[in-house]
Amino acid sequence: MSLNARVRWVVCYDIRDTxxxxxxxxxxxxxxMPLQYSVFIVEASAAHMHRLMIELEALIAPAVDDxxxxxxxxxxxxxxxxxxLVPEGLVIRxxxxxxxxxxxxxxxxxxxxxx
Numbered sequence: 241m242s243l244n245a246r247v248r249w250v251v252c253y254d255i256r257d258t259x260x261x262x263x264x265x266x267x268x269x270x271x272x273m274p275l276q277y278s279v280f281i282v283e284a285s286a287a288h289m290h291r292l293m294i295e296l297e298a299l300i301a302p303a304v305d306d307x308x309x310x311x312x313x314x315x316x317x318x319x320x321x322x323x324x325l326v327p328e329g330l331v332i333r334x335x336x337x338x339x340x341x342x343x344x345x346x347x348x349x350x351x352x353x354x355x
Contacts, residue, residue, distance in 0.1 A: 248311070250275070252279045
């Protein structure tokens with residue numbers, strides 16, 4: 241992978257202090273899309289992810305907090321249970337070389353039931 245090729249990353253965190261956790265949450269909301277509480281998907285190059293992790297390190301207490309980033313495999317396979325965060329039909333932005341990720345009918349039904 242080139243340092244400038246954009247790919248998907250899963251960034252997850254466990255922050256012990258509420259105020260630090262809120263700072264990390266606000267920062268991550270500006271960087272990616274939430275998949276779940278404390279789990280975000282970020283579309284970025286390896287170089288951008290390196291900078292993002294440096295910025296996160298400044299927001300956390302490394303001795304007690306945990307932040308991890310994993311490259312999302314292409315093609316990805318996902319299985320869901322419960323209420324989805326993203327309604328069916330919403331297309332998640334992808335790199336040009338990857339097919340779009342679309343939500344499922346099951347996710348749309350669950351979202352409609354929740355509202």
